[in-house]
Amino acid sequence: MKNNLFSWVLLFLSSLVLLFILAPLAGMFINTGSSEFIETVKDKEVQESIWLTLWVSFAATFFFAFAAIPLAWILARKNFPLKGVVQGIIDLPVVLPHTAAGIAVLGFISRDGFLGKMADVMGLSLINNPAGIALAMAFVSVPFLINSARDGFASVPERLEKAALTLGASRSRVFFTISLPLAWRSIMTGFVMMFARGMSEFGAVVIVAYHPMIAPVLIYERFSSFGLKYARPASVLFIIVALAVFILLRLISLKKKEIQISPDAEA
Amino acid sequence: MLKLDNINKRLGSFALSGVNIDISAGEYYVLLGRSGSGKTQLLELIAGLSIPDSGEIWINNQNVTRKRIQDRRVGLVFQDYAIFPNMTVFGNIAYPLHSRKLRKQDIDLKVRNIAKEMNISNLLDRFTHNLSGGELQRVALARTLVVSPDLLLLDEPMASIDASLRDDIKNTLRQLNRKGLTVIHVTHDYREAVSLADRVGVIHNGHIIQEGPPNEVFSKPVNKFVARYAGIRNFFRVRFRRDGDSWKAFCKGGPVFRISGNSFPEEGLMILKGNDIKISNSEPSAVSDNSFRGIVREINPSEYGMEIMVDAGETFFLDLPVRDFSLLQLKELSPVWITFTKEAPIALPGTGW
Numbered sequence: 165m166k167n168n169l170f171s172w173v174l175l176f177l178s179s180l181v182l183l184f185i186l187a188p189l190a191g192m193f194i195n196t197g198s199s200e201f202i203e204t205v206k207d208k209e210v211q212e213s214i215w216l217t218l219w220v221s222f223a224a225t226f227f228f229a230f231a232a233i234p235l236a237w238i239l240a241r242k243n244f245p246l247k248g249v250v251q252g253i254i255d256l257p258v259v260l261p262h263t264a265a266g267i268a269v270l271g272f273i274s275r276d277g278f279l280g281k282m283a284d285v286m287g288l289s290l291i292n293n294p295a296g297i298a299l300a301m302a303f304v305s306v307p308f309l310i311n312s313a314r315d316g317f318a319s320v321p322e323r324l325e326k327a328a329l330t331l332g333a334s335r336s337r338v339f340f341t342i343s344l345p346l347a348w349r350s351i352m353t354g355f356v357m358m359f360a361r362g363m364s365e366f367g368a369v370v371i372v373a374y375h376p377m378i379a380p381v382l383i384y385e386r387f388s389s390f391g392l393k394y395a396r397p398a399s400v401l402f403i404i405v406a407l408a409v410f411i412l413l414r415l416i417s418l419k420k421k422e423i424q425i426s427p428d429a430e431a
Numbered sequence: 432m433l434k435l436d437n438i439n440k441r442l443g444s445f446a447l448s449g450v451n452i453d454i455s456a457g458e459y460y461v462l463l464g465r466s467g468s469g470k471t472q473l474l475e476l477i478a479g480l481s482i483p484d485s486g487e488i489w490i491n492n493q494n495v496t497r498k499r500i501q502d503r504r505v506g507l508v509f510q511d512y513a514i515f516p517n518m519t520v521f522g523n524i525a526y527p528l529h530s531r532k533l534r535k536q537d538i539d540l541k542v543r544n545i546a547k548e549m550n551i552s553n554l555l556d557r558f559t560h561n562l563s564g565g566e567l568q569r570v571a572l573a574r575t576l577v578v579s580p581d582l583l584l585l586d587e588p589m590a591s592i593d594a595s596l597r598d599d600i601k602n603t604l605r606q607l608n609r610k611g612l613t614v615i616h617v618t619h620d621y622r623e624a625v626s627l628a629d630r631v632g633v634i635h636n637g638h639i640i641q642e643g644p645p646n647e648v649f650s651k652p653v654n655k656f657v658a659r660y661a662g663i664r665n666f667f668r669v670r671f672r673r674d675g676d677s678w679k680a681f682c683k684g685g686p687v688f689r690i691s692g693n694s695f696p697e698e699g700l701m702i703l704k705g706n707d708i709k710i711s712n713s714e715p716s717a718v719s720d721n722s723f724r725g726i727v728r729e730i731n732p733s734e735y736g737m738e739i740m741v742d743a744g745e746t747f748f749l750d751l752p753v754r755d756f757s758l759l760q761l762k763e764l765s766p767v768w769i770t771f772t773k774e775a776p777i778a779l780p781g782t783g784w
Contacts, residue, residue, distance in 0.1 A: 327513035330478050331527035331574065332501045341526075345517045 189403070196400045204397035213382040214405050216294065220378065221305075221362035224298035225355055228306050233351060236313035237343060241322070254311070257304045262367025269300045270372050292373045300372040301362035309351075309358035316350020317343055352417030360410055432456040432613050433477065433582055438486035440476060447472055447637040450486070454615065454630075459608045461628035461645075462617045463660050469637040470617040471510075474584045477615070478507040491581060501530070506580035510587040512571035514559045520546075520570050521555040527578045541577055549573040549603070565596035572603070576612075583607070585616045589623055601626060621649065621661050633657045654779050658702045664748040665703040671695035671778075680776065685744030689720045689773040700779040707775035708749040710739065711768050712759050720773035727765045730756075741769055 204210050239251065257265055273290035274280045279299075283290050290296035320343055328338040344351070366380035374381060379402040387395035438450040447469045454460050464470045475481050477488060479500035488496045495503050515523050521542055528538040546552045549569045554562065559570065568588065575583065588604070589597050604627060608614050616627060624631040625645050632642040633656070641653045649661040658666070669680035669688070680688040680701050688701065709715075715722060725743025732738070736752040739761065747769055751759070761767065 321513070323509050323511070323513045324515060326475075326480050327507070327509055328515070328526065329480065329500045330505070330507045332530035332578065333526070334501070334530070337530060342515060342517075 192396055192403075193400055196396050200393075200397045201400060204401050207398075209377075210379075210382065210398050210401060213377045213379045214402055216297075216376055217363050217378040217380070217402075218405070218409060220294050220298050221301050221359050221365075223294075224302040224362050225305070225309065225359040227298075228302045228358070229309060229351075229355060232306055232310045233313050233344075236310050236351075236354075237317045237339065239310070239314045240317035241325075254307050256307075258307050260304075262304055262365065263371060265304050266300055266368035266371030269296075269303050269368060273299060273372065290372075292375050294373075294376065296372045297369050297376075297378060300368040301365050302358075304365055304368050305358045305361035308361050309354040312354025312357060313347060313351045316347030316354070319350070320346040349417060352413070356410065356413045356417065359413065360406070363406055363409075432458070432491060433615070434487075434489040435473075435477070436487040436489065438473075438476060438483045438488070440472065440481065440483045442472060445469065445472075445637060447476070447483075450634075450637075450639055452632060452639065452642075454613060456613055457608070457611050459604075459614045459616065459627055459629045461624040461631045462615060462634055463619070463621060463624050463631055464617075464634035465619055465660075468634045470634050471586055473634070474507060474586055474615065474617055477582070478505050478584055479503050480507075504581045505584060506575035506578070506582070507584040508568075508571045508575050508586065508588060510590055512567045512591070514562075514567050514570055514574075516558070516560055518559070519555065520551065520557050520559060520562075523559065523570055524555075524574045524577055526574060531578065542573075545573045545577045549576075563596075564592035565599065568592055568596075568600055569603075572607075576607070581613065583612055583614045585614065587618055588616065589618065589620065619660075625649065633660055651777065652702065652779065655700060655702075658777075658779065661704075663702050663704055665705065665708075665746075667701045667703070667745055667776075668698075669701050670698045677773075680778075682745050684746075686723055688776050690776050690778070691773045692778065695778055696780075701776045702779060703747070703771060703776050705738075705749040707771050708747060709770045710741070710749060710751065710759065710761075711770075712761065712765060714768055715770055719770035721775075722768060722770045724766065724768055727761055727763055727767055730761060730763060741767055743769060 271277050272279050273296050325338050328342045370381050383395050383398050433454040435452040440447045462470045524542045525538050551569045628645050631645045631648050632639045635656045641657045652658040667682045672679050678690050680690050723743040725741045728742045729740040735750040737756045741747045
């Protein structure tokens with residue numbers, strides 16, 4: 165009887181949390197009229213901002229992955245002085261206020277900053293440019309990829325890598341044929357998390373680039389200029405698109421896992 | 432073939448120290464020790480997965496101490512086989528051949544030949560996660576042997592397979608060794624050493640404490656640790672006293688053993704192998720060097736039949752085949768007589784009373 169009561173209390177509290185997440189979203193969907201929604205779907209400005217958000221976040225994730233994945237492997241496998249400090253630095257963007265992160269990135273990419281000067285030499289301005297947006301997105305979201313990939317590499321039994329070495333494989337071959345494929349699921353999860361986090365970033369991006377407008381900035385602009393009613397359909401559309409992409413990427417990463425543990429080749 | 436010259440390696444609070452091993456080509460060497468004794472670390476040093484702090488490793492008259500793993504021609508089979516789960520059996524066996532950049536046709540031929548030899552041709556297209564322990568063991572062996580290493584290192588090869596398959600694997604290992612392959616086999620089970628080894632080295636706390644042919648090591652263990660590894664359970668703290676021309680050992684618990692030998696220290700340790708003790712349910716008519724009356728304290732099934740624990744002032748353990756056990760009709764608290772010759776007890780260095 166006591167156990168039963170405890171289960172009901174757990175169920176009630178859990179439902180409250182779920183309701184807290186779902187109710188505002190559901191409210192937003194219900195309060196968006198179909199005609200307004202269709203109009204928003206056709207709105208060129210909205211379409212462009214969502215497309216911009218998706219490809220810039222994807223590009224940021226893709227390009228940063230080349231450096232972030234090796235870093236994750238080093239963190240999982242190697243011990244070195246100040247490793248804890250390095251790990252802390254990686255987590256820093258997660259705890260910073262995102263507007264502060266935006267200010268930091270802006271300082272870095274403005275014409276006075278290191279990267280800004282380099283870009284200037286090539287005749288490029290990173291401010292109000294998709295490249296600048298990508299950097300702001302990556303700054304706040306890359307810890308998700310690094311941490312998830314690090315956990316993935318750490319979960320690969322080290323003796324499999326050792327066995328590959330004793331079988332004559334070079335360190336790079338061991339990385340590409342053993343470590344990377346076996347940590348793939350965690351890396352993909354991190355990739356999706358970084359992509360999703362970058363896509364939803366507002367604070368850092370709005371400081372680096374108000375224009376061209378990514379979807380979160382566009383939603384904010386519509387809200388501050390025209391009010392809740394006008395911001396809602398764009399929000400709903402962005403959520404639907406983001407969810408679709410999120411689910412698609414998850415399915416791709418799960419499919420990869422199925423290949424790994426496929427019962428046998430005849431199947 | 433392999434020479435370890437004064438190898439030292441510190442790993443946290445544990446250290447391998449002053450390890451010297453010399454193994455001839457074609458020898459089957461069993462390294463016997465408990466978990467944590469340093470035997471796996473020693474294999475990893477030979478394979479090149481770690482580098483000794485000092486000392487040298489020679490393989491085929493070449494100093495390989497600082498040589499890359501890939502250049503040592505040493506094959507290592509891990510305790511849990513370390514089969515790559517993201518590849519088929521074929522992919523696993525072909526892995527070292529791809530590392531050597533062989534042509535596709537040559538890889539295919541070599542993989543099929545070794546698979547046939549290891550009796551796993553039917554598994555080549557399978558992924559590995561639902562293979563049995565014995566099958567995984569064969570895949571791991573095939574993967575290691577496909578590049579014909581000069582030296583095969585086996586880390587606890589029997590630990591993860593069913594008892595029923597152990598004889599098969601033992602036969603395979605024996606055949607490989609007969610074809611000339613030098614093998615170092617690491618185990619905690621002295622029976623593997625007895626059935627496979629040309630020579631056995633007992634490792635304890637990072638030291639090789641005894642080395643020699645198995646019958647010599649197990650019949651004349653140099654100390655209590657080796658005796659324990661050899662499955663001996665009868666240990667007695669004794670004081671030695673001369674008695675005319677012969678010697679006696681006084682156990683702390685009361686019994687006095689007649690023993691053979693010329694000189695003994697004041698005190699020490701004596702061991703007695705269980706199969707050197709005879710048991711009867713009536714007083715033996717023949718005169719024996721050592722005969723004690725006791726009672727049966729415990730009877731437990733053992734792999735040889737039944738293990739009998741007898742209290743005769745000191746505790747004695749002995750194994751009886753089931754048939755002999757039934758004939759004697761022993762029960763707990765049965766009065767019994769145990770006898771053994773004066774050559775049976777072995778004196779070891781150690782603290783007496």
